[in-house]
Amino acid sequence: MRDVVEQLQRLGMSGYEAKAYVTLVGAGKPLNGYEVAKRSGVPRSTVYETLGKLVAKGAAYELRGSDDAIDYLPLPPRSLLERLRREFDDSIESLESSLPTIMAPPEAHLTHNLKDARALLTRAEDVVAGSHTDLFLSIWPQEMERLSSLTKLAVERGVDTSVMHFGPAPDPVGHLYEHRFPPPAVALEHLGYRLLVIVGDRRETLIGGFVDDSAWGVYTEDPAVVLMAAEYIRNDITMEIIADRIGHDSLREIWAGDPELKRLRAGHGRPAALLRAVGGPDLNQPLTY
Incomplete structure (x- = not known):
């Protein structure tokens, strides 16, 4: 009952x-005010005022007896939910046209930090749910579990979705590529974090990291x-496609033997140290989903 009351409050009812x-x-039967209280x-002292507000909203009805006693019946839940859904949809449609008209031009591209896993994943859901044309994700199984349903909905509404998934995916969605070169364990050792990168419609990106029981992240609309975030994911996917085409053994041989690739890999492990030094996660912040 407490959960139902809280959900109704979120939809506009007061607690009473x-x-x-x-x-x-x-x-399951009409009640008078005393019985409701x-x-x-x-x-x-407030029950009749409360019932009057429900009647005014159409969520309850008065039944008057021959002695002018008043009982109350609820609007059936299915009808109430349909009404609330219509009202909510009408409000959203109205705000879609009215809110942009009062919005001041931003003085700078929106950027903000995300300092725990809950905020990071909630903002990630915003980016996925708000995509309309294309969506890029570089993601680990732990985070994909949270975002999978919204990603499926994006695919269903026609969003061109590309996913770089670190490890096998039990329930593939969109154009999904398994990150096998290098193996996820090697990638994790190199960076020190489960890196999450999401790009929606080439207009917004979220970049974050998860390690042990901590998380950090940043959201930005800076073009x-x-x-760079979109190209990072596209290049990773390109590498996997090439590995599949020429064979992973052949690519490993090139990767291990080419002197230029060795030079580029000379900072192995340094990214993790840099991230920890310049504002990585607060290690005392619990990781909560």
């Missing part, structure tokens, strides 16, 4: 209104950063 409505629904915990 939600408690009174749930009580009416659970009674007794069963719901709404104070008797240069968005471009």
Whole structure:
């Protein structure tokens, strides 16, 4: 019951209104104000005012007896939910046209830090859910578990979705490529974090990292950063496609023997040290999903 009350509050009812409505629904018969107060915990001093507000909203109905006594019946839950859904959709449609008209031009491209896993993953959900044309993800299984359903919805609405997945994916979605070169364990050792990179519609990107029980991240709409993030994922995918075409053994031989590639790999492990030194995660911050 507590969960239902909280959800109704999120949809616009006050706490007393939600408690009174749930009580009416659970009674299965008309109740008077005294009975609602007794069963719901709404104070008797405010129960009739609360019931009056439910009636005004159309969430309850008055039943008047021959002696002018008033009982109350709830609007059936299915009808209430349909009504709330219509009202919510109408408000969203109205705001879609009205909010942009009052928005001031930004003085700079939006950028903000994300300092724990909850904020990081919630913002990641925003980027995935807000994509309309294309979506790029470089992601590990732990984070994909949280974002998989929204990514599937993006694919269903026609978003061209490319996923670089570190390790096998039990439920592939979109154009998914398994990161095998180098193996995920080697990539993790090199960087020190499970790196999460998401790019939506080539206009916004989220970059973050997870390690042990900590997380850090940044969201930005800066076009240069968005471009680099998209190219990072595209190049990773390109490497995997090439490895599949020429054979992973052949690519490993080139990777191990080419002097220029050795030079570029000379900083092995240094990225992890740099990230820790310049604002990586607060190691005392718990990682919560």
